[in-house]
Amino acid sequence: MDFDFSDDQEQLRDAVRKWVDKGYDFERRRTIVKAGGFDRSAYNELAELGLAGLYISEADGGLGMGPVEGMVVMEELGRGIVLEPLAQTLIAGGVIGGYAGADVKAAWLPKIASGEALVVLAQQERGARYRLDACKTTATPAGSGWTVSGAKSVVPAGDQADAFIVPAAANGQIALFLVERNTAGVSTQGYGTQDGGRAAELSLSNAPASLITTDGMAALEHAVDIGIAAVCAEAVGVMDKTVALTVDYMNTRKQFGVAIASFQALRHRVADMKMQLELARSMSFYACLKLNAPATERRRAMARAKVQLGQSMRFVGQQSVQLHGGIGVTDEYIGSHYFKKLTQLELTFGDTLHHLGEVSARMEDTAGVFA
Amino acid sequence: MDLAFTPQEQAFREEVRAWVKDNLPADIAQKVHNALRLSRDDMQRWAKILGKKGWLGYGWPQQFGGPGWTAVQKHLFEEECALAGAPRIVPFGPVMVAPVIMAFGNKEQQERFLPGIASGEVWWSQGYSEPGSGSDLASVKCRAERQGDHFLVNGQKTWTTLGQYGEWIFCLVRTSTEGKPQTGISFLLIDMKSPGVSVRPIKLLDGECEVNEVFFDNVKVPAENLIGEENKGWTYAKHLLSHERTNIADVNRAKRELERLKRIAKAEGVWDDSRFRDQIALLEVDVVALEMLVLRVLSAEKSGKNSLDIAGLLKIKGSEIQQRYAELMMLAAGPFATPFIEEAMEAGWQGDFPGGEVGNAPLASTYFNLRKTTIYGGSNEVQRNIVAQTVLG
Numbered sequence: 001m002d003f004d005f006s007d008d009q010e011q012l013r014d015a016v017r018k019w020v021d022k023g024y025d026f027e028r029r030r031t032i033v034k035a036g037g038f039d040r041s042a043y044n045e046l047a048e049l050g051l052a053g054l055y056i057s058e059a060d061g062g063l064g065m066g067p068v069e070g071m072v073v074m075e076e077l078g079r080g081i082v083l084e085p086l087a088q089t090l091i092a093g094g095v096i097g098g099y100a101g102a103d104v105k106a107a108w109l110p111k112i113a114s115g116e117a118l119v120v121l122a123q124q125e126r127g128a129r130y131r132l133d134a135c136k137t138t139a140t141p142a143g144s145g146w147t148v149s150g151a152k153s154v155v156p157a158g159d160q161a162d163a164f165i166v167p168a169a170a171n172g173q174i175a176l177f178l179v180e181r182n183t184a185g186v187s188t189q190g191y192g193t194q195d196g197g198r199a200a201e202l203s204l205s206n207a208p209a210s211l212i213t214t215d216g217m218a219a220l221e222h223a224v225d226i227g228i229a230a231v232c233a234e235a236v237g238v239m240d241k242t243v244a245l246t247v248d249y250m251n252t253r254k255q256f257g258v259a260i261a262s263f264q265a266l267r268h269r270v271a272d273m274k275m276q277l278e279l280a281r282s283m284s285f286y287a288c289l290k291l292n293a294p295a296t297e298r299r300r301a302m303a304r305a306k307v308q309l310g311q312s313m314r315f316v317g318q319q320s321v322q323l324h325g326g327i328g329v330t331d332e333y334i335g336s337h338y339f340k341k342l343t344q345l346e347l348t349f350g351d352t353l354h355h356l357g358e359v360s361a362r363m364e365d366t367a368g369v370f371a
Numbered sequence: 372m373d374l375a376f377t378p379q380e381q382a383f384r385e386e387v388r389a390w391v392k393d394n395l396p397a398d399i400a401q402k403v404h405n406a407l408r409l410s411r412d413d414m415q416r417w418a419k420i421l422g423k424k425g426w427l428g429y430g431w432p433q434q435f436g437g438p439g440w441t442a443v444q445k446h447l448f449e450e451e452c453a454l455a456g457a458p459r460i461v462p463f464g465p466v467m468v469a470p471v472i473m474a475f476g477n478k479e480q481q482e483r484f485l486p487g488i489a490s491g492e493v494w495w496s497q498g499y500s501e502p503g504s505g506s507d508l509a510s511v512k513c514r515a516e517r518q519g520d521h522f523l524v525n526g527q528k529t530w531t532t533l534g535q536y537g538e539w540i541f542c543l544v545r546t547s548t549e550g551k552p553q554t555g556i557s558f559l560l561i562d563m564k565s566p567g568v569s570v571r572p573i574k575l576l577d578g579e580c581e582v583n584e585v586f587f588d589n590v591k592v593p594a595e596n597l598i599g600e601e602n603k604g605w606t607y608a609k610h611l612l613s614h615e616r617t618n619i620a621d622v623n624r625a626k627r628e629l630e631r632l633k634r635i636a637k638a639e640g641v642w643d644d645s646r647f648r649d650q651i652a653l654l655e656v657d658v659v660a661l662e663m664l665v666l667r668v669l670s671a672e673k674s675g676k677n678s679l680d681i682a683g684l685l686k687i688k689g690s691e692i693q694q695r696y697a698e699l700m701m702l703a704a705g706p707f708a709t710p711f712i713e714e715a716m717e718a719g720w721q722g723d724f725p726g727g728e729v730g731n732a733p734l735a736s737t738y739f740n741l742r743k744t745t746i747y748g749g750s751n752e753v754q755r756n757i758v759a760q761t762v763l764g
Contacts, residue, residue, distance in 0.1 A: 001380065001443060002373045003670040009372075068372045247763055267759035268752070274762050275684050282663035283656075289374040307656045360645065360652035365633060367655045368626045369374070369662045 003285060005072065013072045019049060020080035026334050029196070032083055036190070037198035038160045040118075043084040047115025051086055055093035055226075060109035062093060067291040070226075071233040071284060078237025081341045083197045085120065085156040087230035092119035095165060095176070095223045099213040104178060107210075108163070119178070121223055122152040122164040122202050130350040132167075132220050139168035139177060139209065146170070147185070147206040148177055158200025159190030165212065166204065167220050174216035176223075177209035184208065195344040196337060221299060227349045228302040229291045232284040232309045235345045239277050239316045242338045246270065246320045249335075253325075266323060273316050280312035286369065303350075303358035310352030317342035376443070383444055387451040394420055398718065400456035404631065406733045407718045408579070409458055411494075411536045417458050418491030428465045428489045435473050435481070436489055442672040446617060446665070453623035461533060464488040464495035466618075467611055468541045471558065475599035475607050484539075484560070496537030496563070498528040498585060499608070506753050508543070509552040509605060513587060515544035515559055517594070517601070522546075522559065524567075524590040530747070534583035535572050537563050547602050558604035560596040567591075577736035578713060617669060619682065619748065620689035622662045628696045629658055632703070638728055639703045647703070654695055661688050680761055683754040690744035690751060697738040704731040711735075 005013070023045060032039040046052060051073055056062025063069075070090055077086055092112055096105060096119070111117035128134035137150025148168045155164065163180045179186060185207035190200040213219045247270065250261035260266055283305040290301035317339040321328035324335055346352060364371070376384070399413050421427040429448050431437020440448065452460075460466065469488050472480055487493035504510045513526030524544060534540070540561050547555030561568070567590035572580035599607055632651060633642070641647040664685065671679045701708045707726030714720050715732035724732055745751040 001376045001666055001670055002674065003667050004674050004676050005372065243762070250763060261763045264756070267763060268755045270762050271683075271687075271755035271758035274758055275687060278664060278681060278684055279660040279688070282667055283660050285372070285667070286374075286659065286663050289372060304656050304659055307653070308660050356649055356652055356656075357645075359656060360649050363633070363648070363652060363655060365630060366626070367629050367658060369659055369666065371626075 005068070009068060009072050012069055013076055015049060016051070016073050016076035017079070019045065020076055020082065024080050024082055029081065029083065029337075033192070033196035037083055037192045037196055038157045039084065040160065042082075043118060044115045046082075046084060046086055047113075052089045052115045053093065053113030055090050056097055056109050056113045060097065060105060061113040062109065063113075067229060067288045070230060071288040074230045074233035075237035075240070075284075078234035078239075078341075079241045081195070081238060081241075081337055083195070085197070087227055087234065088120040088156050088161075089118065090230050091121050091223045091226045092165060094226045095121075095219055096178070096212060098222065099176065099215065099219040100178075101211075104210050104212060108178065111162075117162040118157065118160065119163045119165060120156050120158065120161045121227070122155040122158065122166050122179075123220060123224070124153045124155065126151065126153050130354040132224060133174065133217065135167050135169055135174050137166065137168040137204065139170040139175060140206075141170075142206075142208070146177060146209045146211055148179060148204050148209045149185075149206055150204050152202040152204070154193075154199045155188075155202045157198050158202050159188040160198065164202065165223065166209065167216055168209075170214065170216075173214065174220065175214045176212040176216045176219050178212055179204065179207050179209045193344065195341045197344075218295065221295065224349050225291065225298055225302045228306055229284075229287040231345050231348050232280075232287045232305050235309050235313050235342065236277070236281050236284045238338055238341050238345070239280060239312065242316055242320045242335065242342070243270075243273055243277055245335050245338065246273070246323050249324055249327075260323075269319050269323060273319050276312040276315045280309050280316075283308040300359070300362045303355040303362065306350055306355040307352055307359055310346045310355065313342040313346045314352070376447075380443055380447065384447045384451060387448050388455070390424070391451050391455045391457060394424070395452075395455055395457050396420075399458060402718050403456040403458055404627075405730055406631075406716075406737050408716050408733075411533075414458055414461055415491060415494070418460065421460070422489055422491035425489070427460065427491050428469060428485075429460075430466060431469065431473070431489070435469075435485055442617070442669050446623075446669055449618055450623040450626075453627050456627070459624070461494070463497045463532070463541075464493065467497060468495055468560075471541070471598060471607050471611050474610060475558070479595065480560075480598065494533075494536050494538045496531050496534040496540040496585070498531060498540045498542035498561070500530045501527060502529055506750055508608075509556070511543050511545055511556060513542065513544050515546050515557060515592070517546070520594050522592045522594060522597070524559070524561065524587040524592055526587050528585040528587075529573075529582075531570075531583045531585050532581060534563075534570050534585055535580065537570070537585075539563060540585065541598075543604055543608055546604075553605040555602055556604040556608075557601050558598040558607045559592060560598065561587075561590065561592050562596075565590050565592065575740065576742075577739040578711070579736070579740070581740070617665045617685060620661055620665050620685035621693065622658065622665050622689060625658050625661065625689070625692050625696065628693075628700075629655060632696050632700050635700050635730065635734070636703045638730070639705065639707075641703050650699055654692065654699065657688070657692050657695070661685075661692060664688070681758075683758040683761075686748060687745075687751045687754050687758075693741050693744045694738075697734070697741045701734045701738045704728070704734050707731045708735045708738075 053062025054065050058064045139146050139148045166177045185205040187203045188200040287305035327333045428437045433439035515522040515524045546557040567588040569586045571584045636642040668679050710725045
């Protein structure tokens with residue numbers, strides 16, 4: 001039982017933080033949002049730091065690191081509300097590395113690690129909400145490969161990605177496929193998202209596809225769990241910065257002749273924000289340290305973590321806006337963008353109520369970190 | 372980073388588990404698991420069993436006869452005791468006054484008082500709060516006047532938990548009215564059998580007398596019972612408050628009570644009601660999050676890195692969780708939580724409890740009783756002041 005970071009992990013954190021502070025300031029971010037919400041050159045800078053290959057083995061060109069390093073990196077990206085979806089890259093590295101055959105691995109992992117290829121998970125379907133088994137997209141054998149047909153929704157950076165990980169029903173069972181964007185039968189329609197990022201509707205019509213695994217449900221659940229752990233860590237970074245911004249503002253802003261930080265009604269809100277932040281950080285650790293656990297244990301842990309993180313994100317975000325007063329609801333102020341990020345993260349990979357249902361369904365007689 | 376305990380820590384847990392299994396009297400465990408009333412004898416029987424093993428002062432260093440355990444070992448000990456259904460150790464002696472005597476008492480005081488605390492023979496009470504001094508503890512008025520070789524004590528303490536059983540009481544007394552209120556307080560040990568000490572139990576809303584008023588009327592206290600220096604008592608009291616930072620969360624007890632809540636929900640048929648069950652699930656997430664928070668504090672203490680100054684958060688969350696499980700247990704029983712039949716809260720009652728589940732008898736009383744948790748030990752609003760101070764400056 002040890003929650004200290006190693007020196008290497010601290011160095012990794014410093015490197016990412018330095019890039020965020022110097023290379024991804026609010027002005028650059030604003031420019032990226034205006035230009036559509038995704039910047040390939042910014043993404044490539046992340047890849048140059050090695051981050052795209054975090055979960056990819058050294059043999060395949062990556063860093064071969066684990067969930068703790070993933071958590072450290074995502075926290076720092078959250079602190080800077082970075083738009084480029086590195087969580088998706090962690091999923092791609094983990095799922096292709098963990099489930100694909102040698103040919104798919106060899107074809108894609110080095111390109112993902114170098115940043116040459118951005119691969120994202122396209123699992124969301126209309127009408128499915130957060131259910132992973134609701135999959136109308138189908139796959140059909142074609143020659144030595146497959147084709148897939150169907151539609152996916154709100155695919156992160158969908159019109160910018162080079163390929164998609166697509167769950168599709170093959171012979172009545174969900175399998176995972178890799179589909180390239182620039183290929184026949186694939187079309188995308190991109191749009192901005194509430195957090196300033198980018199997503200797309202993805203349409204697949206007999207699109208050629210490579211099989212990743214026929215054990216699709218297990219792989220998809222694993223993919224989403226990598227995503228949940230990443231989102232939890234990202235959210236901790238966003239909240240950490242949100243609390244810091246709020247504290248700065250309260251110590252600067254004067255009303256009735258004094259700093260508003262002197263008012264007890266407001267101070268208690270800050271104490272409650274700190275509570276939610278530390279509970280969230282604790283559960284982000286928990287998610288991270290359960291990411292390599294057996295599937296049943298892992299799934300339950302992710303649901304528990306997302307319930308805590310979801311509640312924390314909503315509370316911290318809303319309180320921050322309230323404590324800032326009018327400036328908190330302007331587009332000009334950086335804090336409002338942190339609030340929007342927190343809101344979107346709650347809705348990503350299952351919201352609080354969805355995961356509460358998961359926890360509820362998975363409850364046993366005993367409970368606890370080790371039960 | 373690693374979630375698992377080390378093999379040594381795990382072996383320690385097994386050792387404690389086996390010992391508790393062999394030594395915790397079954398009748399006491401049965402009462403604890405069902406929230407039935409514990410007598411003075413129950414509490415002291417367990418204290419003496421622990422004392423004989425050398426584990427009553429489980430947080431004590433070896434130099435004072437304690438086991439010298441690490442923060443993690445202490446946590447594991449508390450967890451194994453709680454899950455097995457051991458009563459909470461009455462903290463006033465071994466957890467509260469003993470560390471103050473060790474840190475600030477002289478050698479004679481240590482030799483005189485510590486053995487009786489370690490063995491569980493002597494029952495200690497805490498004399499802090501007064502009618503006019505609750506959250507504002509530094510305003511205590513109970514007066515101790517130095518008269519040659521003794522102090523003359525006059526005044527009143529209140530909310531003295533289990534004071535009706537007390538043999539000794541450690542008190543914050545006013546020895547000076549000059550300067551800041553904090554600088555005129557002394558830390559005095561008083562024999563409750565002294566002439567002039569009287570105890571009046573206060574009946575609480577659950578029908579029990581858990582707390583008391585303690586009156587001091589010209590009580591002569593030998594000067595050798597003063598801990599440390601006169602007028603330095605506030606410093607010693609603060610030391611006490613900063614001691615034992617994680618057990619205030621009581622997360623291990625919360626885990627045990629969550630198990631009981633699930634049993635009650637099943638017996639009452641609300642386990643399969645998703646509206647109710649989701650509330651249990653929310654509490655389960657709270658308990659896991661609190662446990663992770665506690666483990667983070669323990670890890671920080673173990674490594675000495677990343678010190679976590681979050682005792683206030685532990686107190687707030689821990690107390691809220693205690694109130695919530697009590698509330699959900701009562702709600703699960705619904706109409707059958709309303710009968711107030713005191714005999715049914717004692718072990719061995721053979722009557723027919725309304726609704727048929729005698730386990731429902733103490734639920735409302737426990738709910739009422741646990742309203743205290745957000746008030747005592749520094750109210751949660753005072754804790755929020757403290758937390759805000761660390762965040763906002």
